[in-house]
Amino acid sequence: ENYLISDVEATDWYLADPEDRAGAWRNLALGLEHLHPDIRRKMDRLSRHGEGFLLIGRLGQDEISLSGGFEDGQITITVSPLTHSGQRSIVDHDSLERLQEETKTLRHAMEANPYPIWRHDVDGKIIWANAAYFDLVERLRGETGVVLWPIPDVFCDSLAEAGAQEDKARVGLLPDHPPSGGTGPDGKLWYEVRQHRTAPVGETAELEPPTDGSLYIATPCNRLVAAERSLRNFVQTLSKTFAHLPVGLAIFDRKRELILFNAALVELSTLDPRWLSGRPSLFEFLDQLRDNRRMPEPRDYRAWRSSLIALEKGAENGNYEEIWNLPDGQSFRVLGRPHPDGAVALIFENISSEMSLTRKFRADMEIYQSALDHDEQAIAIFNGNGELEVSNAAYAMLWEDDPRERLTRDDFAQALQIWEGRCLPHLVWEELRQTMTQAQGEVRSSMSDVVWMSDGRRLNIYLTPLKSGRTMIKFRTSLQKSGQRPPPPQAVEPSTETRATSPITMLMNYATSQNG
Numbered sequence: 001e002n003y004l005i006s007d008v009e010a011t012d013w014y015l016a017d018p019e020d021r022a023g024a025w026r027n028l029a030l031g032l033e034h035l036h037p038d039i040r041r042k043m044d045r046l047s048r049h050g051e052g053f054l055l056i057g058r059l060g061q062d063e064i065s066l067s068g069g070f071e072d073g074q075i076t077i078t079v080s081p082l083t084h085s086g087q088r089s090i091v092d093h094d095s096l097e098r099l100q101e102e103t104k105t106l107r108h109a110m111e112a113n114p115y116p117i118w119r120h121d122v123d124g125k126i127i128w129a130n131a132a133y134f135d136l137v138e139r140l141r142g143e144t145g146v147v148l149w150p151i152p153d154v155f156c157d158s159l160a161e162a163g164a165q166e167d168k169a170r171v172g173l174l175p176d177h178p179p180s181g182g183t184g185p186d187g188k189l190w191y192e193v194r195q196h197r198t199a200p201v202g203e204t205a206e207l208e209p210p211t212d213g214s215l216y217i218a219t220p221c222n223r224l225v226a227a228e229r230s231l232r233n234f235v236q237t238l239s240k241t242f243a244h245l246p247v248g249l250a251i252f253d254r255k256r257e258l259i260l261f262n263a264a265l266v267e268l269s270t271l272d273p274r275w276l277s278g279r280p281s282l283f284e285f286l287d288q289l290r291d292n293r294r295m296p297e298p299r300d301y302r303a304w305r306s307s308l309i310a311l312e313k314g315a316e317n318g319n320y321e322e323i324w325n326l327p328d329g330q331s332f333r334v335l336g337r338p339h340p341d342g343a344v345a346l347i348f349e350n351i352s353s354e355m356s357l358t359r360k361f362r363a364d365m366e367i368y369q370s371a372l373d374h375d376e377q378a379i380a381i382f383n384g385n386g387e388l389e390v391s392n393a394a395y396a397m398l399w400e401d402d403p404r405e406r407l408t409r410d411d412f413a414q415a416l417q418i419w420e421g422r423c424l425p426h427l428v429w430e431e432l433r434q435t436m437t438q439a440q441g442e443v444r445s446s447m448s449d450v451v452w453m454s455d456g457r458r459l460n461i462y463l464t465p466l467k468s469g470r471t472m473i474k475f476r477t478s479l480q481k482s483g484q485r486p487p488p489p490q491a492v493e494p495s496t497e498t499r500a501t502s503p504i505t506m507l508m509n510y511a512t513s514q515n516g
Contacts, residue, residue, distance in 0.1 A: 002026075002047055002075070028077060032057075035064050035079075043068060046075060056082070116191070116218040118151070119198070126151040127213070136218075140175045140189070155193060155218065167195045170221065190225040191218040247349045254342030256282040256312070268332065268348050269294050282312060282344075294332075296324050312336075312344065323351070331355040377474045384469025386412040386436055398475055412436045426451040428461060435463065436471065444471065453477070 002025035020027070025047070032039045035057030042053040050070040057064040063082040068075065110117060110130045118129035129151050140154055158171035172188035196215040239262075242249055248265030252258055257279045266273050270292050271285075280288070289295045310320075320336030331354075335347040372379055372392035378399070381390040387409040396402035399418050403410045412433075420429050428449040435444060444465040451459050462474040 005074070032066060032077075032079065035059060036066055039066060043077070046070060115220070117216065119213055119215050121213045124156075126153055133218075136173075136189075140173060155191075155216070159193065169193050170225075172225075190221050192221045192224075193218045247347055250285065250346045250348070251339060252282050252285075252344050252346075256344075258282075258285060259343075265348060268350055293327050295326070297327060323355075377476050379472065379474055380415065381466070381470055381472045382412055382415075382436065388412070388415055389470070395475070398477065422454055423459065424452045424454065432461075432463065432473075 004021040004024035025043075029040045029043050032043075036055045039055060039057070042051075042055060045051045046053060046068045052069040053067065055066040057066050059081075065078070065080050065082050067078045070076075113130055114132055116130065116133040116136045118126050118133045121127045133151075137152055137154055154173060155171060158173060159169055170190065170192050172190045174188050194217050196217070198213050198215055242260075242262035242264075245262055245264055248268040249260070249262045250258060250265055251260040258276060258281075259279065261276050265271075266276065269289055271288055271294075275288070276285075286295070290298075317338065320334070322334050324332040324334055326332065330350065330352045333349040333351045335349075337345045337347065339345050369390075369392070372390065373394075375392060376394055378395035378397075379390070379392045380388060380395055383389050388403050388411065389409070391403050396404070399422060401418055403415075416429060416433060423429075426449075428451055431447070431449075435447070438444060446462070446464050448460065448462045451461060453459050457477045460476045460478070462476075464472045464474070466472055
């Protein structure tokens with residue numbers, strides 16, 4: 001009856017339909033027919049007459065034993081390899097379908113990959129390439145069409161020039177015809193090529209098998225090359241700029257290692273450029289400055305180390321600024337400024353000339369002030385904004401007020417209020433106010449007048465215009481004669497036509513005539 005009575009395993013892939021036990025004999029004959037052409041005839045004679053058989057078939061390069069026998073009313077068919085072979089594996093139908101689907105997916109992924117991918121054999125010849133590689137060949141040659149076998153190796157010369165001994169190299173390809181766009185800054189097509197060595201099938205990674213070729217992947221890097229070249233040009237420009245700066249520049253990274261310095265720093269610090277190129281730390285740098293006497297000598301080492309920590313913290317916050325007076329008489333202005341990623345920069349500026357001029361200016365000012373203080377006349381000088389710039393000791397004694405003791409400058413209105421408070425009323429104060437409130441560009445003329453102080457002293461006032469809009473006012477006092485009374489304010493004759501016609505003068509003259 002040829003009814004299948006044995007169990008069917010998942011690996012019994014010679015049976016097309018294991019569930020159809022009644023048709024299993026016919027399906028088995030069809031499945032074994034490709035192993036030996038006489039298998040169907042032998043199986044038919046075995047089924048009809050009980051004649052056993054033994055056949056040697058072939059599956060690829062392997063020899064397969066096919067045998068059949070009849071015993072106790074049951075027919076047995078046996079299929080087995082004659083010798084063990086590591087070249088072939090038995091795969092069930094479902095697994096084979098999955099492998100085929102995966103192969104199809106991988107092939108599609110390789111063709112859809114925008115990066116050129118190709119494979120070399122052991123002789124260095126290309127045996128496979130994806131669509132992106134063929135597109136690159138057409139782009140380099142400036143022509144379209146089918147690329148014939150053998151596949152041209154467009155990266156061979158470039159990789160040889162790059163001396164690529166590692167698994168990664170950057171190469172530039174020069175097209176025969178410049179493409180419309182997408183090249184690097186030098187007109188080349190730049191790629192970063194990675195090499196992956198492949199092992200023969202069946203070998204294991206633990207045995208370190210010899211390679212049977214290499215797989216290459218080329219990643220376009222035109223923008224990266226352009227960015228690196230732009231950055232390199234920018235750094236060169238900065239280096240040239242730093243080299244011509246008169247100030248010393250030292251930049252320390254977040255680890256506080258010196259990563260950049262200029263020629264001015266070498267000149268100001270007198271440190272060896274080779275030692276600076278060794279990326280010393282911030283504290284090593286400052287220690288060396290101290291040893292070279294290029295920083296103020298500290299009173300004690302512990303306080304000096306504390307000051308270095310304050311310098312670092314101040315540089316991080318951007319608020320470190322000090323004047324270093326060196327033992328040889330030079331003066332440095334040292335600034336600490338923060339930089340991105342935790343870096344700090346120290347800026348050294350030689351201000352010896354500036355400090356010398358400042359000291360000379362202060363010495364000259366002390367001489368000028370001493371000369372003014374020896375003058376018996378009270379002197380006050382106002383700038384174009386009406387601020388009191390200079391006064392002498394006689395001025396402080398006369399008005400019992402010393403503006404030099406205050407941090408802020410007095411203006412003319414404050415000074416005039418003091419003057420009027422210690423003198424009898426007089427029209428000269430109004431004239432002084434009008435003169436001082438004139439625009440800075442207007443021409444001022446000298447003037448003088450006489451007033452009487454509240455204690456009976458005669459006060460001569462002199463106004464003299466100076467350069468740059470400044471005005472000097474002098475006061476000279478003299479005692480009145482015995483028995484002489486100071487004239488009333490209205491008896492003082494005005495010195496200008498404006499004073500005679502002013503409403504205040506007319507009112508004073510009217511009051512005098514009524515009292516007479």
